[in-house]
Amino acid sequence: MSKDLISYVGGVQIANWQFVAETPKGKYRRIAVALAKSEKERIVNEVKEVASSASSLVISDARGLKVPELSEVRQKATEAGVHIQVIKNSLAKLAFEGTDFGCSDEVLKGPSLFAFSFDEPGAAAKLLKTYAKNFEALEIKALVVEGQLLDGAQIDILANLPSRDEALGLIASVLQAPVSKFATLLNEVPSKLARVLSAVHDNKQASA
Numbered sequence: 001m002s003k004d005l006i007s008y009v010g011g012v013q014i015a016n017w018q019f020v021a022e023t024p025k026g027k028y029r030r031i032a033v034a035l036a037k038s039e040k041e042r043i044v045n046e047v048k049e050v051a052s053s054a055s056s057l058v059i060s061d062a063r064g065l066k067v068p069e070l071s072e073v074r075q076k077a078t079e080a081g082v083h084i085q086v087i088k089n090s091l092a093k094l095a096f097e098g099t100d101f102g103c104s105d106e107v108l109k110g111p112s113l114f115a116f117s118f119d120e121p122g123a124a125a126k127l128l129k130t131y132a133k134n135f136e137a138l139e140i141k142a143l144v145v146e147g148q149l150l151d152g153a154q155i156d157i158l159a160n161l162p163s164r165d166e167a168l169g170l171i172a173s174v175l176q177a178p179v180s181k182f183a184t185l186l187n188e189v190p191s192k193l194a195r196v197l198s199a200v201h202d203n204k205q206a207s208a
Contacts, residue, residue, distance in 0.1 A: 040091060
């Protein structure tokens, strides 16, 4: 059987990965379709387009997830504005060339689930942090933000970022606060938003 496979689980495109899917009758069957060169190129281009517009990326090992679990993650991701992609590492590396996520090559080992955030950099991290607690088979491998690779153990850096609405609420609080509280509230806004930047700075120093 060819190593170049394209499959679908719960609507999630899985390129170059063999898997077992549950049928409506509760039985399991293996699904695999040979992937042509033109199809590889199409997938690489599509993922590159997604990566070019994404603000952050969370990479997970999801090989042990059951079909219903992966479907649930996908559904919640869609609701949260997060793009989920499972793709062979060789294609992911090609897709990430020239983007902020090209630095992830070293962690692309074994089947990977990629979760891209867009308007809210912490969206994918929040989602996968929750599911990593619920599903033992889901392991956070790494994060990428601002072109910097962070260890999966640093998931809170992104997961704790305020949402866009929360950030706007903090700013509104500052603008409406009495003069006596203005300085205190003003410090609260950048302190939360600066956590990810501080981590990126530390990471740059460590790799210098």
